[in-house]
Amino acid sequence: MxxxxxxxxxxxxxxxxxxxxxxxxxxxxxxxxVCVIGLFAVLGLVLVLMERKVAAWIQIRxxxxxxxxxxxxxSLADTVKLLVKEGMTPDGADKFLFNFAPFIAMMVAMLLMxxxxxxxxxxxxxxxxxxxxxxxxxxxxxxxxxxxxxASNNKYSLMGAxxxxxxxxxxxxxxxxxxxxxxxxxxxxxxxxxxxxxADGWWIFKGHIPVIISFIIFIIAVTAETNRAPFDLxxxxxxxTAGFHTEYSGxxxxxxxxxxxxxxxxxxxxxxxxFLGGWMPFHIGHWDAFNHVMDYIPSSVWFFGKTFFLIFxxxxxxxxxPRLRIDQLLNLEWRFLLPISMFxxxxxxxxxxxxxxx
Amino acid sequence: MVEEIGTTVEGDVLINVGPxxxxxxxxxxxxxxxxxxxxxKVEPHLGFIHRSIEKMCxxxxxxxxxxxxxxxxxxxAHINNHACALVVEKGLQVEIPSRAKVIRVLMDELxxxxxxxxxxxxxxxxxxxxxxxxxxxxxxxxxxxxxxxxCGARLTMNYIVPGGVMYDLHxxxxxxxxxxxxxxxxxxxxxxxxxxxxIIFQNRMKGVGYLSAEDAxxxxxxxxxxxxxxxxxxxxxxxxxxxxxxxxxxxILETGxxxxxxxxxxxREMNQSIRIIEQLIDTIPEGDFQAKTKAVLKLPKGEFxxxxxxxxxxxxxxxxxxxxxxxYRIKFRSPGFSNLSALDQMARGSKLGDLVAMMGTLDxxxxxxxx
Numbered sequence: 001m002x003x004x005x006x007x008x009x010x011x012x013x014x015x016x017x018x019x020x021x022x023x024x025x026x027x028x029x030x031x032x033x034v035c036v037i038g039l040f041a042v043l044g045l046v047l048v049l050m051e052r053k054v055a056a057w058i059q060i061r062x063x064x065x066x067x068x069x070x071x072x073x074x075s076l077a078d079t080v081k082l083l084v085k086e087g088m089t090p091d092g093a094d095k096f097l098f099n100f101a102p103f104i105a106m107m108v109a110m111l112l113m114x115x116x117x118x119x120x121x122x123x124x125x126x127x128x129x130x131x132x133x134x135x136x137x138x139x140x141x142x143x144x145x146x147x148x149x150x151a152s153n154n155k156y157s158l159m160g161a162x163x164x165x166x167x168x169x170x171x172x173x174x175x176x177x178x179x180x181x182x183x184x185x186x187x188x189x190x191x192x193x194x195x196x197x198x199a200d201g202w203w204i205f206k207g208h209i210p211v212i213i214s215f216i217i218f219i220i221a222v223t224a225e226t227n228r229a230p231f232d233l234x235x236x237x238x239x240x241t242a243g244f245h246t247e248y249s250g251x252x253x254x255x256x257x258x259x260x261x262x263x264x265x266x267x268x269x270x271x272x273x274x275f276l277g278g279w280m281p282f283h284i285g286h287w288d289a290f291n292h293v294m295d296y297i298p299s300s301v302w303f304f305g306k307t308f309f310l311i312f313x314x315x316x317x318x319x320x321x322p323r324l325r326i327d328q329l330l331n332l333e334w335r336f337l338l339p340i341s342m343f344x345x346x347x348x349x350x351x352x353x354x355x356x357x358x
Numbered sequence: 359m360v361e362e363i364g365t366t367v368e369g370d371v372l373i374n375v376g377p378x379x380x381x382x383x384x385x386x387x388x389x390x391x392x393x394x395x396x397x398x399k400v401e402p403h404l405g406f407i408h409r410s411i412e413k414m415c416x417x418x419x420x421x422x423x424x425x426x427x428x429x430x431x432x433x434x435a436h437i438n439n440h441a442c443a444l445v446v447e448k449g450l451q452v453e454i455p456s457r458a459k460v461i462r463v464l465m466d467e468l469x470x471x472x473x474x475x476x477x478x479x480x481x482x483x484x485x486x487x488x489x490x491x492x493x494x495x496x497x498x499x500x501x502x503x504x505x506x507x508x509c510g511a512r513l514t515m516n517y518i519v520p521g522g523v524m525y526d527l528h529x530x531x532x533x534x535x536x537x538x539x540x541x542x543x544x545x546x547x548x549x550x551x552x553x554x555x556x557i558i559f560q561n562r563m564k565g566v567g568y569l570s571a572e573d574a575x576x577x578x579x580x581x582x583x584x585x586x587x588x589x590x591x592x593x594x595x596x597x598x599x600x601x602x603x604x605x606x607x608x609x610i611l612e613t614g615x616x617x618x619x620x621x622x623x624x625x626r627e628m629n630q631s632i633r634i635i636e637q638l639i640d641t642i643p644e645g646d647f648q649a650k651t652k653a654v655l656k657l658p659k660g661e662f663x664x665x666x667x668x669x670x671x672x673x674x675x676x677x678x679x680x681x682x683x684x685x686y687r688i689k690f691r692s693p694g695f696s697n698l699s700a701l702d703q704m705a706r707g708s709k710l711g712d713l714v715a716m717m718g719t720l721d722x723x724x725x726x727x728x729x
Contacts, residue, residue: 156373159710163395237486238714239381319489323485325709326709
């Protein structure tokens with residue numbers, strides 16, 4: 001069966017036949033870079049369309065249905081419109097920081113693509129600290145938001161940026177602690193090892209209630225980290241018009257917009273990897289016949305299926321819940337989520353030591 | 359200058375919400391003095407949509423000026439027209455047919471429901487939930503269809519004229535209204551599931567925007583805003599007009615004094631309106647829909663005042679007549695203006711996000727405030 005790893009191995013061996021190892025590496029890096037940019041663009045288009053379709057479905061309307069078959073080219077048309085639009089810089093803005101901020105947002109989103117295992121043996125960078133890398137890089141996102149808010153020279157932008165700063169820094173803690181639960185259980189920071197440790201069942205099924213709790217906390221925390229409703233206080237269009245990107249237009253705005261959706265994809269991919277087994281098919285203990293049938297479904301289908309399920313979940317939140325207030329948002333984190341996840345990590349550790357999990 | 363720098367002497371930030379802002383639902387400008395997220399002062403600045411309607415009415419005849427009032431509180435255009443028609447009838451001392459009375463009340467209550475539906479959707483949108491808006495519009499749409507059939511218009515109906523109503527009811531009216539009541543009863547539970555029962559929503563509303571009964575009275579608040587503070591002020595009960603004194607309905611009072619109380623008043627008021635419609639829809643009396651009036655109406659010399667209960671509160675029309683065919687002076691008492699004036703009292707010390715929620719519960723319609 002043709003899989004992503006076969007293709008990558010074929011390209012690798014073909015290049016090694018032609019070039020020496022150094023040049024092979026350079027060319028492979030360039031191919032990987034092009035692939036990431038391609039994936040970035042395609043995911044952006046798909047997710048924006050998906051968001052609009054999900055919203056339309058929840059709001060009893062049709063959604064985009066004019067451009068292309070069933071409106072599938074709508075986001076492409078929107079992108080063209082944003083590309084030809086003038087990217088204005090306000091008069092009082094700090095021009096360098098103002099224009100630089102969207103690129104940081106995009107760079108962070110691209111860097112986060114590196115450790116994700118899209119399919120079996122198909123990963124850009126199989127590093128041994130994958131989980132730590134994810135937590136570290138995703139916190140850089142707040143810098144671009146703060147930079148954009150500060151440099152815009154607009155009070156609404158500044159307030160949005162300050163809210164976002166408080167929010168992301170707070171929710172990083174419980175996101176980190178809920179990730180730690182899986183690290184404790186699987187005994188590795190390497191994302192590939194974590195996936196392989198779920199060969200006889202995903203952690204969400206193997207880990208009893210504590211892992212389910214950390215899964216729920218993870219979903220809440222990453223929704224807040226990616227500034228999605230009901231935690232979209234940084235944008236809060238009914239309060240702050242558009243929050244930190246009030247002054248942005250054209251492609252500079254589009255980069256923020258794309259980065260938001262790519263971040264949603266990435267956190268969902270990480271969530272799927274840690275709790276739902278990544279590309280690992282649905283296996284039940286020693287039911288070998290059942291497991292074998294499940295193996296026939298390609299690993300990339302499993303990965304993208306789980307990821308898009310989580311993305312749908314996050315979109316569902318957005319179109320159903322009202323927004324929290326800033327003090328309620330911080331209360332939720334410091335009074336509830338953080339103590340719960342701290343206690344939860346103790347339970348998970350106890351469970352891992354005593355071997356109570358399946 | 360203080361406003362140019364954007365900060366006050368104490369170091370608080372001045373921020374303009376509006377006239378172009380998604381939360382103000384129109385061209386209202388609020389000058390906020392804030393310290394971080396905390397609001398210290400709210401200064402509403404009006405006049406962005408002033409059309410001098412009162413002055414315009416002085417040069418229009420008693421038949422004509424009613425149509426201008428549809429453009430004030432465009433969400434309860436019927437009830438505005440109703441007040442104007444009533445005050446002219448009071449001056450002329452015309453007795454209008456009972457069929458016209460019932461039709462007027464039916465239309466008023468349908469308008470009230472439509473207005474509250476839109477308020478519900480818009481308020482949820484202020485809190486960041488978009489979906490309720492579309493669900494509210496689904497029900498509001500069927501009311502608009504009923505209006506369109508009978509009145510020929512969907513928003514500014516201009517259906518009520520001095521002496522009765524302009525046309526008779528559409529033959530399908532009763533059926534359509536009954537269909538609407540069925541739809542409404544089928545869907546109203548969605549409102550509670552989606553918004554009222556939501557924990558985030560309740561946390562955003564309860565204990566926020568406190569307006570005591572004394573303050574509500576001293577600011578002249580009326581309608582659901584005052585009834586949310588436990589002030590009994592339903593004109594339909596206190597000074598009944600048309601057939602309201604023969605109807606069986608409750609004045610909704612909540613004593614929470616907060617945003618949630620004002621929210622609940624409106625939600626429960628919709629049910630009372632349905633109750634009124636149900637009582638009247640099968641017993642619309644036969645007969646004329648318009649009393650015989652002269653072609654040119656001339657009010658006798660004197661002063662006339664009539665108040666009605668709109669979806670937002672007490673709406674009053676005051677006419678000074680010199681005996682001619684146009685009013686000498688006309689003054690509208692709009693509910694939104696007094697309700698808005700209480701915003702500063704309510705918002706002080708709360709967070710910026712709550713200000714938007716409070717404005718939502720006041721149900722402001724800016725053309726009504728500015729006229």
